[in-house]
Amino acid sequence: xxxxxxxxxxxxxxxxxxxxxVIVSIFVNPTQFNEQKDFDxxxxxxxxxxxxxxxxxxxxxxxxxxxxxxxxxFSTYVYVEGLxxxxxxxxxxxxxxxxxxxxxxxxxTIRPDFAFFGQKDAQxxxxxxxxxxxxxxxxxxxxxxxxxxETGLAxxxxxxxxxxxxxxxxxxxxxxxxDAKIAFRNGERNAANLNEIVRRTLAAEPxxxxxxxAVVDAEKLEPVDKIxxxxxxIAIAARFGDVRLxxxxxxxxxx
Numbered sequence: 208x209x210x211x212x213x214x215x216x217x218x219x220x221x222x223x224x225x226x227x228x229v230i231v232s233i234f235v236n237p238t239q240f241n242e243q244k245d246f247d248x249x250x251x252x253x254x255x256x257x258x259x260x261x262x263x264x265x266x267x268x269x270x271x272x273x274x275x276x277x278x279x280x281f282s283t284y285v286y287v288e289g290l291x292x293x294x295x296x297x298x299x300x301x302x303x304x305x306x307x308x309x310x311x312x313x314x315x316t317i318r319p320d321f322a323f324f325g326q327k328d329a330q331x332x333x334x335x336x337x338x339x340x341x342x343x344x345x346x347x348x349x350x351x352x353x354x355x356x357e358t359g360l361a362x363x364x365x366x367x368x369x370x371x372x373x374x375x376x377x378x379x380x381x382x383x384x385x386d387a388k389i390a391f392r393n394g395e396r397n398a399a400n401l402n403e404i405v406r407r408t409l410a411a412e413p414x415x416x417x418x419x420x421a422v423v424d425a426e427k428l429e430p431v432d433k434i435x436x437x438x439x440x441i442a443i444a445a446r447f448g449d450v451r452l453x454x455x456x457x458x459x460x461x462x
Contacts, residue, residue: 208235209251211255214354214361214362216263219231223264228266229265229267230267230268230319232313233256235251236305238304249364250367276309276312283308285304285338285342286303287307290334290427293428294421295331303330322349324348325352326351335348355381358374358378360374361453366452369450376414377445377447377452379409380415380445383406385456390404396435398432398434401422409445418445419443421441422439425459434458438458441458
C-alpha cells in the first residue's frame with residue numbers, strides 16, 4: 208500500500224531474483240480499512256516510492272486510482288471463511304473481505320506467476336494462500352521473513368505515524384515476542400504461560416495499549432493449549448497513541 212520501506216524492498220529483491228518481469232502494485236485499498244481516519248492518515252507518496260524502486264530494475268509500477276479498481280456501483284466482494292474471523296478479523300470486521308477482494312482483482316489483472324508477501328502480515332498471507340488455492344489462481348505465494356528496525360520493531364508503513372518516542376517504545380512488541388520464544392526454547396510448551404510472558408513484557412510499557420495476544424496454530428490460526436510438533440504463531444496487536452501495530456513469531460519443536 209505504498210510508503211515503501213526496507214521490508215517491501217526485500218520482497219522486490221526476491222521478486223527480481225525469481226522473475227523475468229517484476230510488477231510492483233501500489234494501492235491504498237479503502238475497503239480494508241475499518242476507520243476512515245486511519246485511511247485518511249495512511250502515508251502516500253508515489254513519487255518517493257518510485258524513486259526507491261528505481262534501483263531495483265523493476266519493469267512496471269501498477270498504481271491505479273480508486274475509481275479504476277472500484278468503479279461506480281461496484282458491488283462484488285470476496286470472502287474467505289474460517290481464517291478471517293479471528294485475530295485481525297475479530298478486531299477489524301470486514302478487513303479481510305477488503306484484502307481478499309483487492310488481491311483477487313490484482314491477480315486477475317496481472318496474472319502473476321509469483322506473489323510476494325511478508326511474515327509480519329501472517330494472517331493476511333494465510334488468507335491469500337487459501338484464496339489462491341480455492342479460486343484456482345495459477346500463482347505461487349512466496350512468504351518472506353519480517354524485516355525489522357535495529358530495535359526489533361517490525362518495519363511497517365504505519366511506523367511513519369509514530370513519534371520518535373513512540374517508535375522507541377514500540378520496540379517492546381518485539382521484546383515481548385522474543386521473551387516468549389526464549390521461554391519456548393527453554394522448554395515452555397503451555398500456550399497460556401507463553402501468553403502471560405508476552406502480556407507481562409508489554410505491560411511494562413505504559414503506552415502500549417494491548418488489543419490482543421494470541422497463541423495459535425500457524426496454518427489454521429486456531430487457538431492451541433499446548434505446543435507440539437506443528438508450527439505455532441504467537442501474535443500481538445497493540446496501539447501506541449492512535450497507531451495500531453501488529454507482529455508475530457513462529458515457534459515449534461524445530462526452532
